Amino acid sequence: MTREHGIALLILAALVLAIPSIVTDSYVMTLMIFSGINAIAAIGLCILMGSAGQVSLGQAGFYGIGAYASSVLSQSFGLPVPACMAGAAIVSALAAVILAVPSLRLKGHYLAVATLGFGEIVYIVLNEFGPGGPSGFGDIPPLSFAGVAITEPAHVAWTVWGFLLLVLVFSLNLLNARPGRALRALHGSETACSAMGLDIVRLKIKVFVLSAVYASIAGSLYAHYVTFISPSSFSFFHSVLLLMMVVLGGITTVWGGVIGAVIITLLPETLKSFEELDVLAYGLILTLSLLFLRRGIVPIVIDKFRTSERGHA
Amino acid sequence: MLDIRNITKVFGGLRALDDVSFSVPAQSVSALIGPNGAGKTTMMNIISGMFPPDEGSVSFNQDVISGLAPAAIARRGLSRTFQHLELFGEMTVLENVLVGRYIKSRSGFVASGLRLPSVRAEEKENRERSLDILASIGLAEKREERAANLPLGEQRILEIGRALATEPTLLLLDEPAAGLNIRETRDLGEMIVRLNADRGITILLVEHDMDLVMRISTAITVLNFGQKIASGKPSDIQRNPDVIAAYLGDEEPPC
Numbered sequence: 001m002t003r004e005h006g007i008a009l010l011i012l013a014a015l016v017l018a019i020p021s022i023v024t025d026s027y028v029m030t031l032m033i034f035s036g037i038n039a040i041a042a043i044g045l046c047i048l049m050g051s052a053g054q055v056s057l058g059q060a061g062f063y064g065i066g067a068y069a070s071s072v073l074s075q076s077f078g079l080p081v082p083a084c085m086a087g088a089a090i091v092s093a094l095a096a097v098i099l100a101v102p103s104l105r106l107k108g109h110y111l112a113v114a115t116l117g118f119g120e121i122v123y124i125v126l127n128e129f130g131p132g133g134p135s136g137f138g139d140i141p142p143l144s145f146a147g148v149a150i151t152e153p154a155h156v157a158w159t160v161w162g163f164l165l166l167v168l169v170f171s172l173n174l175l176n177a178r179p180g181r182a183l184r185a186l187h188g189s190e191t192a193c194s195a196m197g198l199d200i201v202r203l204k205i206k207v208f209v210l211s212a213v214y215a216s217i218a219g220s221l222y223a224h225y226v227t228f229i230s231p232s233s234f235s236f237f238h239s240v241l242l243l244m245m246v247v248l249g250g251i252t253t254v255w256g257g258v259i260g261a262v263i264i265t266l267l268p269e270t271l272k273s274f275e276e277l278d279v280l281a282y283g284l285i286l287t288l289s290l291l292f293l294r295r296g297i298v299p300i301v302i303d304k305f306r307t308s309e310r311g312h313a
Numbered sequence: 314m315l316d317i318r319n320i321t322k323v324f325g326g327l328r329a330l331d332d333v334s335f336s337v338p339a340q341s342v343s344a345l346i347g348p349n350g351a352g353k354t355t356m357m358n359i360i361s362g363m364f365p366p367d368e369g370s371v372s373f374n375q376d377v378i379s380g381l382a383p384a385a386i387a388r389r390g391l392s393r394t395f396q397h398l399e400l401f402g403e404m405t406v407l408e409n410v411l412v413g414r415y416i417k418s419r420s421g422f423v424a425s426g427l428r429l430p431s432v433r434a435e436e437k438e439n440r441e442r443s444l445d446i447l448a449s450i451g452l453a454e455k456r457e458e459r460a461a462n463l464p465l466g467e468q469r470i471l472e473i474g475r476a477l478a479t480e481p482t483l484l485l486l487d488e489p490a491a492g493l494n495i496r497e498t499r500d501l502g503e504m505i506v507r508l509n510a511d512r513g514i515t516i517l518l519v520e521h522d523m524d525l526v527m528r529i530s531t532a533i534t535v536l537n538f539g540q541k542i543a544s545g546k547p548s549d550i551q552r553n554p555d556v557i558a559a560y561l562g563d564e565e566p567p568c
Binding site for chain 1: 361363382383384385387388392393395399400401402403404408411412413414415416418419420421422425426427428432435436439475476479
């Protein structure tokens with residue numbers, strides 16, 4: 001991890017500590033919690049797209065598995081929530097392996113198509129066979145740690161963003177070590193990677209599993225926070241939303257996922273004042289940013305900052 | 314060390330390589346030369362496993378490697394550079410070399426994410442070795458530059474550095490002097506000789522610069538229209554009438 005990342009992490013940690021202590025408004029807390037949950041899933045997609053160059057259109061599927069598996073494990077078997085989240089992550093990882101092994105052996109965007117189908121299958125299965133069917137189920141045990149329930153909005157915000165910080169540290173460590181360098185190299189030249197002896201298919205499968213695990217953790221956090229879930233939260237629309245977060249924020253750095261997630265989560269709320277026109281404004285903003293901010297917000301800002309820094313030196 | 318036996322490769326109706334055999338002795342600096350379109354790069358791609366031959370076989374240290382994936386061949390100690398550069402442009406010079414260290418290290422996803430002590434130790438060692446390589450090829454001061462920002466000559470050198478990081482016993486250089494000026498070409502020649510002498514790496518190079526080839530290579534194979542027309546020491550090749558005819562169509566020597 002470089003010094004810049006370390007500083008950025010410290011600033012983020014300070015903000016995470018400060019905001020819930022200063023702002024007591026429960027609506028702001030809710031937005032902060034949802035941004036954090038989305039960011040965890042977005043970071044995984046960011047690494048998948050920015051390194052392996054693969055697109056997933058089914059992250060909501062893993063998000064859904066994370067939510068349902070963790071809920072069922074805690075509600076029906078009474079297991080502690082952290083253990084249920086880990087269990088759900090394992091289920092998601094297995095699903096990701098089963099999905100990735102055949103589709104990543106083929107060259108091209110077969111994974112995108114496979115994930116699209118996967119997301120739909122999870123959605124249909126949750127509707128047909130999930131507890132409560134299309135209307136979902138409630139009374140999911142809240143987040144807890146060592147038997148102490150975490151229900152206070154500020155505490156939930158700290159927990160979610162604490163997870164986010166851990167995910168960020170893990171991801172940055174990974175990206176700046178052997179496997180992460182290999183992943184970034186994959187984005188540069190697959191031909192050179194194979195000449196360097198890298199097993200490209202294996203790397204792609206692993207990074208896909210990683211993205212699935214992150215989405216699963218996000219889904220579990222969501223379920224134990226809202227304590228009531230239904231399949232509609234895990235539809236194709238949510239996969240597209242995650243994709244938008246990553247594209248808007250920028251795929252070349254994990255910070256793109258965080259910033260993109262915060263913006264996409266807050267945008268519909270700030271546009272509410274437009275009343276019926278909010279969907280229109282939402283679409284317009286996204287279209288314009290895809291046209292004019294193609295590389296994503298974070299990489300553009302970093303470049304601007306570096307050039308001005310050089311100008312002063 | 315490397316044995317090429319009866320290799321034939323056909324693209325559509327074109328016989329890019331037609332029953333070509335030659336071998337690269339251990340510790341040699343061998344060269345593969347020939348006019349444009351002679352099939353040199355095709356041969357490089359077949360040796361490194363980028364595509365399979367239609368007929369014939371490639372053996373490396375007595376094992377048949379034709380048919381293996383490029384990555385599997387690289388792991389056996391055969392590394393290469395590319396005529397059309399294939400650097401990781403967005404990564405730094407040092408990171409490019411560190412990717413070359415991949416097959417010589419083992420840290421996985423989970424250990425790296427958690428930055429376990431074993432990972433730290435391995436990273437430190439990889440970093441030291443990579444910096445050594447950069448120092449030996451004269452790029453140490455540019456280690457934090459983005460690879461895409463280097464001038465062409467240094468990009469070619471960096472490709473060699475990255476290949477060295479895999480600790481190869483045989484290094485394939487595909488037109489390493491293309492686009493270099495006279496001074497850069499001379500430095501490159503000295504570097505290749507040094508790699509061969511100091512590190513004991515066997516070299517097979519494809520090159521158009523006859524001056525460089527004649528100066529540094531110990532054995533030369535000449536291709537023309539996919540067929541081998543000569544092989545031998547530089548002095549023999551320079552006098553070979555078939556080679557002269559292939560290059561110039563008259564009796565002037567090729568350099």
